Amino acid sequence: MIAGIELGGTKCIALLGTGPDDVRAQRTIPTTDPEATLAAIEAALDEWTFDAIGIASFGPLQLDSVAADFGAITAxxxxxxxxxxxxxxxxxxxxxxxxxxxxxxxxxxxEARWGAAQGLTTHAYITIGTGVGVGLIAGGRPVQGVAHGEAGHMRVPRAPGDEYAGWCRFHGDCVEGLISGPALAERFGCPGKELPHDGPEWDLFVHDLGGLLHNLVTVAAPERIAIGGGVITAREHLFPRLRARLAESLGGYGSLIGYARELEARLGPPGLGAMAGPLGALAVGMGAMGT
Incomplete structure (x- = not known):
């Protein structure tokens, strides 16, 4: 039995269970200051009996187990x-x-254990919400170098005439600084959920996210890319536009010709839907148990 904790920028979800068909308990906790948030999570866990804990958190994180600050959120x-x-x-x-x-x-x-990436060894998950994050799996394992990747902070070519400085306090107009929920609110003067369904604002969103997708595909060619998070979940009509943008950007290059023809299957929402994140914490906890 796993206690899973998904720490998000807006809310945290704690789960008790073993998978999508066996969730015994679930709590949603607002993400406020660290002490209040963690105390509320501990109050939930104190009521449960479990064998391991899985933490899937917003970052950046210190994942090096020999580092003095292992297990902490960094800058x-x-x-x-x-x-x-x-x-x-x-x-x-x-x-x-x-x-x-x-x-x-x-x-x-x-997604690999229970969702749309079952049977795949190289795939990616992108979340677009309070921030923009990219999880990349290669050979069945998360890609890890000196630190975990931060592809949500890559810079991409800007659309002509777009002079928005960007929301990210570290990089300005990186992808997170352009298309995350706070960036959309600052950029267009209202939350993304209030923007017109077919408004021109989404042209910029597709352009900027398309740049990230181009770079991700040319670097790793994931067998599948899932995109979730609060911003895109309410705008799944954008997926055909994203596929078209990516195919155009790849430009019929080399071995990616076939990839561009298969984007209907390769690029879409997570198979686990909005539960991909919380269930990710259970999957991480299972990894700690060696299962």
Whole structure:
């Protein structure tokens, strides 16, 4: 039995279970300051019996197990959360095995275990919400170098005439600084959910996200790319436009000719829908148990 904790920029979801068909309990907790948020999560976990904990969190995270700050959130755009310890705090309280991953890597692992990436070894999960994150799985494992990737912060060519400076306090007009929920609100003067369904604002969104997709495909050619998160979940009509934009951007190049013809199957929403993130925490916890 796994206690899964998905820490998001707006809300946290705690699950108790073993998978999508066996969720015994679920709690939703607003993400406020670290102490109040973690105390509320612990209050939920205190009521449950479990064998391991899985944490799938917004980042950046310190995933190097030998680092002094292993298990903590590092320099983040989320005010007040930089340096917040997650793993060691919960280890001290519960004494259970703990798996620790980025929220997007967790969702990608859940997609591989239960969702639309079953049977695939190289695939990606993109979330677009309070931030933009990319979880990349290669050879069945999250890609990890000196640190986990931050593809949501890549810079892409800007649309002609678009002079918005960008919301990201680290990089300005990186992809997160252009298309995340806070960026859309600042850029267009209202939350993304209030923008017209077919408004011209989405032309810029498709352009900017299309740049990220082009780079991701040319670097890793994932067998499938799932895109989730609050911004895109309400705008699934954009997927045909994103596929067309990506196919055009790839330009009939080399071995990617066939890839561009298969985007209906290769690019779409997560098979687990809005539960990909919370179930990602369960998948991470199962990894801590070696299952």
């Amino acid at each position: 983040t755009t989320k005010p007040g959360w930089t340096g917040t310890d997650l793993v060691r705090r919960l280890e001290r309280r519960y004494g259970r095995p703990i798996g620790f991953q980025t929220d997007v890597n967790g969702a990608a692992l859940a």
